[in-house]
Amino acid sequence: xxxxxxPAADLLSAVSEFLQGDVAAALTDNALQFKLxxxxxxxxxxxxEIVLGPANAEAKKETWSALLGEEGGSQTLQVRLSxxxxxxxxxxxxxxxxxxxxxxxxxxxxxxxxxxxxxxxLINDTSVL
Numbered sequence: 689x690x691x692x693x694x695p696a697a698d699l700l701s702a703v704s705e706f707l708q709g710d711v712a713a714a715l716t717d718n719a720l721q722f723k724l725x726x727x728x729x730x731x732x733x734x735x736x737e738i739v740l741g742p743a744n745a746e747a748k749k750e751t752w753s754a755l756l757g758e759e760g761g762s763q764t765l766q767v768r769l770s771x772x773x774x775x776x777x778x779x780x781x782x783x784x785x786x787x788x789x790x791x792x793x794x795x796x797x798x799x800x801x802x803x804x805x806x807x808x809x810l811i812n813d814t815s816v817l
Contacts (some may be wrong), residue, residue: 697738707727790810
């Protein structure tokens with residue numbers, strides 16, 4: 689994006705505000721109102737992905753790399769972690785693995801659905817983070 693234009697996240701926010709304001713007020717059809725809510729939700733997810741996604745991806749790569757004791761791309765590490773779990777390298781009570789997976793799940797929920805009640809409960813419990 690050029691330095692002369694607002695950031696993409698700000699543009700998405702502006703479109704979302706327009707849809708929730710002017711467009712929502714003009715809609716009388718319930719089916720279209722529902723579809724509008726879905727569209728606004730999609731815009732919010734994309735906006736959060738733009739803002740939080742890069743840090744989430746880096747944190748995932750770093751934690752999986754540390755857990756496995758090897759370097760690699762995020763997708764490669766994800767496959768290797770899955771293989772290690774399937775091979776029994778980690779058991780169901782492995783606290784380090786559970787901690788890494790819980791942290792990654794929380795980071796992803798912050799993008800996908802930060803209003804999710806369990807997510808809210810977990811982030812408000814400072815002992816989890």
